[in-house]
Amino acid sequence: MAHISTGVEYGLHCLLYLTESAPGAREASVRDMAELQGVPLDYLAKLFTKLHKAGIVSATEGAKGGFTLARPAREISVLEVVTAIDGDKALFECRDVREQCAVFGDEPPAWATSGVCAIHAVMQQAEKRMRESLASQSLADIAERMAAKAPRTFGPQIVKWFGDRAANRRRERGRASSA
DSSP, X not given: OOSSOHHHHHHHHHHHXXXXXXXXXXXXXXXXXXXXXXXXXXXXXXXXXXXXXXXXXXXXXXXXXXXXXXXXXXXXXXXHHHHHHHOSOOSOOOOOGGGGOGGGTTXXXXXXXXXXXXXXXXXXXXXXXXXXXXXXOBHHHHHHHHHHHSOTTHHHHXXXXXXXXXXXXXXXXXXXXXX
């Protein structure tokens, strides 16, 4: 029962490489991030379009273009990323089942239908707490946890990987322009 999409997971993983506290690139193309994470390029491009529209990332144009965080990672909450990618959807959608009880016939009594359904009230409370929790966590918080867990060699490996990709693209452009 997933209410937060796989897209949010992909997006968060890729955004981590753009944070200052995580070992990464701080600017990267969607193509490189897709390859690094094993995420389909077209899918990730759509996610980054949403993140850009939400003001979470900024795009740079040109051959060296890519994405950077639009604000410091400490100022970007996990809830913002979830909302940017998945929209502001409710955790629970009440179907007003309480109105359909067979003993009520076609006329449910006011006591059964007035106010918020007791089940819906519990779900609203759970959603409120979930949103508060996601709002209290930033990209920087996640990046710090990741950095504390990863070996010290991981950061340089990632930076080298992105650097190698950029160097390969420059070589390919040079060969294409001399041909």
